[in-house]
Amino acid sequence: MKVIESKGITKNYFRKQVLKELTFSIEENKITGLIGRNGAGKTTLLKIIAGFIRETSGKMNVFSETPFNSLNVSVNSIFVDDQMSFPPALQLGELLNEAARFYPNWDDQLARKLFNYFSFDAKGYHNRLSKGKTSTFNMIIGLASRCPLTIFDEPTTGMDEAVRKDFYRALLKDYIDYPRTIILSSHHLDEIEDLLEDVLLIHNGMILLHMPVSDLKEWAIGVKGASEDVLDFTKEREVLYKNSVGMNTLYVVVKNDFSEEALNKAHQLGLELTPVRSSDLFVYLTTETKGGIDDVFNNN
Amino acid sequence: MSLTTTSLAETVKKQYFYKLKANIDSFSSLVGIQILAILFSLGGISSSGMGGSFVNVNVKYYSPDLVLVFTLIWSFITAVTITTRPYRNHDFSFVTSRLSSSLSNILFLVTASVLGSVTALLSGNLLQMISYLILNEQLYNIGSGAEHMVLGFVVAFLYLMLIGACGYLIGSLIQVSKLFVLLFPILFIGLLFLEGVVTNGFIVSNVYKFYAMESVLFLFVGKTVLTAVALFIAAISILNRLEVRR
Numbered sequence: 280m281k282v283i284e285s286k287g288i289t290k291n292y293f294r295k296q297v298l299k300e301l302t303f304s305i306e307e308n309k310i311t312g313l314i315g316r317n318g319a320g321k322t323t324l325l326k327i328i329a330g331f332i333r334e335t336s337g338k339m340n341v342f343s344e345t346p347f348n349s350l351n352v353s354v355n356s357i358f359v360d361d362q363m364s365f366p367p368a369l370q371l372g373e374l375l376n377e378a379a380r381f382y383p384n385w386d387d388q389l390a391r392k393l394f395n396y397f398s399f400d401a402k403g404y405h406n407r408l409s410k411g412k413t414s415t416f417n418m419i420i421g422l423a424s425r426c427p428l429t430i431f432d433e434p435t436t437g438m439d440e441a442v443r444k445d446f447y448r449a450l451l452k453d454y455i456d457y458p459r460t461i462i463l464s465s466h467h468l469d470e471i472e473d474l475l476e477d478v479l480l481i482h483n484g485m486i487l488l489h490m491p492v493s494d495l496k497e498w499a500i501g502v503k504g505a506s507e508d509v510l511d512f513t514k515e516r517e518v519l520y521k522n523s524v525g526m527n528t529l530y531v532v533v534k535n536d537f538s539e540e541a542l543n544k545a546h547q548l549g550l551e552l553t554p555v556r557s558s559d560l561f562v563y564l565t566t567e568t569k570g571g572i573d574d575v576f577n578n579n
Numbered sequence: 580m581s582l583t584t585t586s587l588a589e590t591v592k593k594q595y596f597y598k599l600k601a602n603i604d605s606f607s608s609l610v611g612i613q614i615l616a617i618l619f620s621l622g623g624i625s626s627s628g629m630g631g632s633f634v635n636v637n638v639k640y641y642s643p644d645l646v647l648v649f650t651l652i653w654s655f656i657t658a659v660t661i662t663t664r665p666y667r668n669h670d671f672s673f674v675t676s677r678l679s680s681s682l683s684n685i686l687f688l689v690t691a692s693v694l695g696s697v698t699a700l701l702s703g704n705l706l707q708m709i710s711y712l713i714l715n716e717q718l719y720n721i722g723s724g725a726e727h728m729v730l731g732f733v734v735a736f737l738y739l740m741l742i743g744a745c746g747y748l749i750g751s752l753i754q755v756s757k758l759f760v761l762l763f764p765i766l767f768i769g770l771l772f773l774e775g776v777v778t779n780g781f782i783v784s785n786v787y788k789f790y791a792m793e794s795v796l797f798l799f800v801g802k803t804v805l806t807a808v809a810l811f812i813a814a815i816s817i818l819n820r821l822e823v824r825r
Contacts, residue, residue: 331671332822342582348819354585354674362824364668366601373600380593381673383583420672427580459580 280307282428282460283328288337290323290484297323299484300337305462305477307427310454312475312492313464316565320484321464322360325432328462329358341428352428354383359421360432361414365405371416372401375423382424390423393449397442410437418446422453430462435470447474469558478557482565495557500535503528504550512545520563532563587679594675594683598661601669602687605657609650609695616649617702621709641710643703647735650695654739658688658746662754662818671823681815688743696735700728730796737803741790744810751814754821 283305290298297320305311315321326332327339330346330353339346346352365374375394379385394401397415408416414436421429431450435443451474454461465471468478478495480488488495499519502509506529513533520532532555537545545552555563623639630636660666661684670680710716752759774781790806793799 326824331824333820348676348678350585350587350590350674350676350679351582353676354590355582363672364665365672366669368601368603377597377600378673380597383585384580425580427582457580 281305282307282342284338284340284343285328286338286340288324288327288334288339290320290327290332291335297484298327298334301481301484301486303479303486303489305460305479307460308458309476310461310463310474311477311479312468312471313462313479313481314466314468314561315464315481316466319481319565321481322432324481325358325430325462325464328428329356329430331358354381355426356428356430357382357421357424357426358430358432359417359434361410361417361436363417363420367404367406369405370401371399371403371405374405374420378420378424382426384425384427386423386425389453390419393419393422396445411439411442414438415442415446422449425453425457425459428460428462430464432464433466434463435465435467443470447471450474467558468561469556472557480561480564487564492557495560496554497535499532499555499560499563500537501530501532501553501555502545502550503530503553504548505529508548508550512541512548512550519560532560585674587676587682590674590676590679591682591686594670594673594679595686597673598683598687599690602657602661605653605660605691606694609653609691609698612649612653613646613698613702616646617706617709620645620706621714623710639710639716641703641706641716643699643701643706646702647699647738650699650735651738651742654688654692654695654743655746657691658743659750659753661687662747662750662814664754664823667754667818667821667823677819677821678815681811681818684747685811688747689740692736692739692743695739696732699735700731733796734799737800737807740807741803744807744814748810748814748817751817751821755817 281304283303285301285303288298288301289296301324313321313325323332327334328341328346330341330349333347341349341352342355344352346356369377371394375387375390378390379387397412397419399412399416405413405416414434415438418431418434421431421434435446438446447470450461450463463471463475472478472492475492478488478490478492479486488498490498502513503524504512506523506527509529509531513531516533518531518533520530522530524530542552620641620643623641624645626637626639628635628637667680670683707718707720711718749759749763770781770783774783790799790802793802
């Protein structure tokens with residue numbers, strides 16, 4: 280069953296087009312990573328899915344319904360980010376009680392255990408929590424609500440290393456016990472890639488890739504060897520990344536659609552073929568400008 | 580996870596109780612504003628005196644009129660406040676639709692109006708007690724009894740609802756465009772000026788006559804309830820399009 284179906288979703292803020300004709304679908308009970316650089320349109324897309332904002336054109340279906348103003352989508356989904364706001368009059372313990380009343384699948388035992396594990400004070404207030412603690416509390420609400428569609432938008436903002444690891448582990452354990460559709464947005468692909476089944480890579484409001492993580496790992500290939508041979512081997516292909524290593528040695532990343540023959544030939548030429556880490560590939564694919572940050576500071 | 584369902588009524592009910600707890604501060608400000616009004620009323624809200632060579636009569640009126648006026652202002656402010664962005668965002672952290680959010684807001688305003696009208700009217704008795712026990716005034720009670728009390732309560736409640744509905748609509752318009760923050764005071768004060776120029780009375784005095792000078796209870800109830808419902812429906816249809824957390 281398709282939980283999310285998006286057909287040509289476009290979103291404009293004033294004159295700026297943030298999302299450009301996004302068409303994709305997300306299957307039930309999969310963990311999908313929504314990956315993109317800052318300002319790529321991740322949050323905008325997730326807010327349309329959650330029904331917070333309305334698309335400018337196109338058709339978004341969540342559980343076969345338009346999410347904007349749908350109670351069914353609202354009760355079956357939760358959107359967790361660091362901007363989640365709660366009434367300042369309610370204490371943290373009371374907020375858990377309220378969440379329990381609203382979400383039918385709420386697991387109170389899990390919520391209280393996590394609450395104690397991360398040493399929250401039931402009498403504390405949400406607006407007095409630190410950045411990392413806020414994210415941690417929101418994450419607890421997100422996990423314990425057990426919504427069939429759980430959306431985490433950069434859930435680890437402000438969390439320290441230990442809490443981040445705990446969170447990913449908790450997410451995975453709870454997902455295995457209670458499989459559900461989870462969308463995790465982040466710009467740290469290497470941190471979450473072991474968790475993900477699918478990756479949805481967006482850049483400048485457009486979809487670059489949507490594929491299983493295992494395919495992403497084999498999507499590109501790094502070729503290293505004598506410059507001439509490398510250039511010859513990769514000619515007429517789009518070069519994703521190029522780096523000279525020492526004298527007369529070149530490392531080039533290209534899309535991995537070589538035939539068996541071609542690969543054998545490469546071996547004979549003495550070219551070193553290596554898989555590309557998906558987080559590196561993500562950076563190569565989304566680099567706007569040629570060159571790097573150093574060029575900004577080079578006056579010439 | 581299997582899909583769950585919920586109904587509008589159920590969600591509104593949950594949100595209503597959530598809002599009673601979440602907006603507890605508005606009730607404490609009601610208490611504060613009424614105490615202030617009571618203090619202002621302690622000298623009697625109006626007085627008249629007459630005297631001869633041997634007798635001197637000084638009549639002071641103690642009534643909750645001022646408390647009611649303050650409560651009306653409170654009702655307006657409360658209604659505007661719950662349309663603001665933080666309050667709408669609170670709803671969207673849990674299960675909601677824009678319709679259920681507005682309906683539970685309206686239920687909250689009804690509750691606030693009931694509470695406001697009851698306390699405002701009872702403050703009249705408190706005032707009389709204070710004037711009798713502490714200020715040692717001789718007390719002559721005009722207009723009392725259950726019937727008087729119920730009538731006063733109904734009328735005060737309807738006024739609070741009407742003002743609350745105005746506040747809710749104005750608040751939701753402000754959420755669409757901040758220009759309304761400027762526009763409404765200009766419009767209101769401008770109308771008051773026009774009122775002074777035009778001899779026969781203009782909009783403000785006619786509106787005032789229409790709602791406040793109605794002596795038939797049945798008609799009064801009809802006018803206020805219908806107006807409040809119309810204002811709420813307008814506000815709901817405006818809020819229904821608003822995006823949140825953008």
